[in-house]
Amino acid sequence: GQNIDQPTEMTATEGAIVQINCTYQTSGFNGLFWYQQHAGEAPTFLSYNVLDGLEEKGRFSSFLSRSKGYSYLLLKELQMKDSASYLCAKGHSGYALNFGKGTSLLVTP
Amino acid sequence: GAVVSQHPSWVICKSGTSVKIECRSLDFQATTMFWYRQFPKQSLMLMATSNEGSKATYEQGVEKDKFLINHASLTLSTLTVTSAHPEDSSFYICSATDRVRATNEKLFFGSGTQLSVL
Numbered sequence: 001g002q003n004i005d006q007p008t009e010m011t012a013t014e015g016a017i018v019q020i021n022c023t024y025q026t027s028g029f030n031g032l033f034w035y036q037q038h039a040g041e042a043p044t045f046l047s048y049n050v051l052d053g054l055e056e057k058g059r060f061s062s063f064l065s066r067s068k069g070y071s072y073l074l075l076k077e078l079q080m081k082d083s084a085s086y087l088c089a090k091g092h093s094g095y096a097l098n099f100g101k102g103t104s105l106l107v108t109p
Numbered sequence: 110g111a112v113v114s115q116h117p118s119w120v121i122c123k124s125g126t127s128v129k130i131e132c133r134s135l136d137f138q139a140t141t142m143f144w145y146r147q148f149p150k151q152s153l154m155l156m157a158t159s160n161e162g163s164k165a166t167y168e169q170g171v172e173k174d175k176f177l178i179n180h181a182s183l184t185l186s187t188l189t190v191t192s193a194h195p196e197d198s199s200f201y202i203c204s205a206t207d208r209v210r211a212t213n214e215k216l217f218f219g220s221g222t223q224l225s226v227l
Contacts, residue, residue, distance in 0.1 A: 004152075031215070042202055042218040043153070087153070095206040095215055096143055101152040 004100035006088045011106045017076050020103045022088030026069040031091035034062050034073045036084050037102065043087055046073065075105075083107045111137050111207045115219025122193055123227055130188045130222045132203030138183040139205035143216070144176075147200040159186045193226045200224075 004024045012018040024032070031050045035043035049055055049064035049071060061074040075082055085102040092098065112135040122128050132142055140161050145153040157178050158166045165178035177189040186205075190197055202221040 033215075040200065040221070040223060042220050045214040045216075048214070091215065095141060096155055096158055097216060098155065099145075099153040101150075104150075 006100045009104045020073045022071045024090045028092045032071045033089040035087040111217040113217045113219045119223040121225045128190045137207040142186040142205045
């Protein structure tokens with residue numbers, strides 16, 4: 001299997017920083033994706049890493065270490081609307097993605 | 110970004126009936142479309158890969174005779190859940206690849222279909 005692991009739930013305070021970790025099996029790797037998903041809605045693309053290092057995009061950043069099979073999503077200046085499920089997904093051949101179970105993030109006042 | 114339209118958004122049906130879900134790429138040609146299923150608080154699970162003009166490739170454990178996929182054109186793929194039963198109740202979502210558009214957002218998702226089988 002793809003064994004994509006991420007924490008089930010996290011809670012953070014408005015205005016704070018939170019890091020969501022993801023580990024995956026390194027075989028057949030073709031990019032690492034992060035999505036945001038609200039209940040009953042389609043996932044929204046956040047980031048894509050294929051090379052090692054940090055990709056920054058506004059309040060969201062994503063990091064990848066291919067040798068370690070590790071990625072994280074960093075959310076800064078948390079807002080209440082950031083409460084959602086965050087999905088880590090590994091790309092493999094043919095453009096298909098394998099998703100982790102998602103991390104449910106609750107942002108509190 | 111590219112737009113993928115999925116219909117219906119939700120459907121309620123009786124056990125034993127068949128339900129068809131459509132997925133259309135509105136502004137690009139999608140040679141490949143993917144169908145996912147998501148149970149509450151679970152991951153999106155890939156069901157099948159649909160290639161235009163050929164038979165779909167199903168993931169292990171997905172019954173091809175129960176989940177019929179048709180990809181007859183470059184902009185339309187359909188998933189038919191045949192003889193639906195309550196255990197088929199789930200969130201079904203399609204996605205498509207725009208191989209021409211060179212962006213990091215490799216997949217474009219439909220809005221999903223919530224199927225409830227009574």
